[in-house]
Amino acid sequence: MTQVTVRLYKQGDKVWHDFKAELIKRYENSAMVDISESKAFSKMEKQEFNNLIVVSKHVIVEKRAVAGIDDSDILKTSVNNGLKKISKKRKEARAKYARRIAEAASQCDTLIDVAKRIGKSTTFVKRVASEFEIKLPRRNNGHEEIASR
Template sequence: MTQVTARLYKQGDKVWRDFKAELITRYENAAILDISESEAFSKIEKQEFNNLIVVSKKAIVEKRAVAGADNRDMPSVALISSIKAVNKRGEANRKKYAAKVAEAASKSKTLTEVAKRVGKSRPFIQAVAKEFQIKLPSRNNGREEIASR
């Protein structure tokens, strides 16, 4: 498995600091470490602990090792920033079209007509209307909209 460094382990009145051990199992707030190769523990202590100890995740220095076996479950900083940039662009785009959607909604009888006048898709029109509380026509291509939508 992965070798990690533990800052602190306390058992009774004994304290071990800054020792290396193998990561065996991860839990929500703790991890099981194999101390059989660790030099910090004596042979007798290793036998007493059965070569395994349970340590708090806070006591482990390598946070990525206890967060997941691989880094795929942790999104990269670049990915997070690009998602935020896309969200901001989408927000700005919806603001830009809010006035057009409001004007088209007042002149149209159906949602499809509003979408054609604005030149955008129906889901986009609905998103803009929801965000800026614009009342859309209650008819959709000749059929009544379901009241719950």
């Protein structure tokens, strides 16, 4: 299933620290892990435990795996779908402002005047203008734009 790191496991007077194990099953406050591939346990100890131990969720380092969020494909698709919705809304909002920016750009002398007339920041105005290929005034607050910008 998922490989996890266990910080501490105590059985009687023996203690094992920082070993890798395979997550088999999750419980409410603990998890069953497979120690058959772990190098921390001897062959006799593995046989004694039948290659399985139950540890507290608090001692497992990978919190996402024991919380049940180890299926990363589902997580990625839901995040991507959310981002697509947000970017679609933002594009529609920019399109709404593009017409007003084009109108204001033809009437104003400076970029700051365009931004004031629209009620948005100059960076927003520049971004929308570049996206919709709107020609903006070359002067910014009475001074020529620096060519490096």
